[in-house]
Amino acid sequence: MDAIKAAEILGIEEGEDLLDALELAVFEVKNHFLSKPLLYATASSRLKKINHLMDVEHFLNPSSNNLISDFEFQLIQSTDSIQKFWGAYMQSKQLWKTRLAQTNSIQTIGELIQKGLEMELYYSSIVPQLEWNDETPVFGQEPDAMEIQKALSFAEQNNWLSFEEIYENKNKLPASLLIALKRLSLLPKYLKNEQ
Numbered sequence: 672m673d674a675i676k677a678a679e680i681l682g683i684e685e686g687e688d689l690l691d692a693l694e695l696a697v698f699e700v701k702n703h704f705l706s707k708p709l710l711y712a713t714a715s716s717r718l719k720k721i722n723h724l725m726d727v728e729h730f731l732n733p734s735s736n737n738l739i740s741d742f743e744f745q746l747i748q749s750t751d752s753i754q755k756f757w758g759a760y761m762q763s764k765q766l767w768k769t770r771l772a773q774t775n776s777i778q779t780i781g782e783l784i785q786k787g788l789e790m791e792l793y794y795s796s797i798v799p800q801l802e803w804n805d806e807t808p809v810f811g812q813e814p815d816a817m818e819i820q821k822a823l824s825f826a827e828q829n830n831w832l833s834f835e836e837i838y839e840n841k842n843k844l845p846a847s848l849l850i851a852l853k854r855l856s857l858l859p860k861y862l863k864n865e866q
């Protein structure tokens with residue numbers, strides 16, 4: 672790695688400030704993952720870019736001590752209610768986003784992306800694949816968390832605590848909850864490298 676190769680990776684002219692360009696590239700990568708759903712297809716190209724940015728980061732600061740991410744998502748019991756499932760999922764997602772927003776190490780960002788994909792796969796694999804409704808979910812857009820929480824509170828008031836009880840009473844629940852559950856149940860195939 673030399674300054675010419677670093678400039679090429681960063682997409683800048685030779686002689687421009689490499690550190691500024693690296694900071695901007697890191698900001699753009701983080702911003703993408705903080706503002707869009709985490710899917711393997713959209714993450715894979717950025718993970719390749721992250722690998723190149725790690726080379727630049729090491730070239731610019733060979734003594735940089737990249738900390739390994741301490742992010743761990745909450746595990747739940749299969750007997751937990753859907754409300755506990757949703758709470759743990761939302762809390763884990765928020766913690767993941769907070770960790771991502773706080774780091775400026777490109778290596779740590781790469782690790783967090785991998786752990787984020789594992790987290791999404793873990794939670795989405797818990798949701799059974801049932802005929803929640805006829806709508807086709809949009810995978811590139813996450814459901815409104817507050818709307819889902821409101822629907823789950825209604826379900827809890829009626830003592831519908833499991834996925835099966837939610838399914839049995841789906842005609843009494845908002846379509847937003849059903850489409851969110853359908854999206855989650857189908858999400859695992861968008862979180863793995865199927866090549």
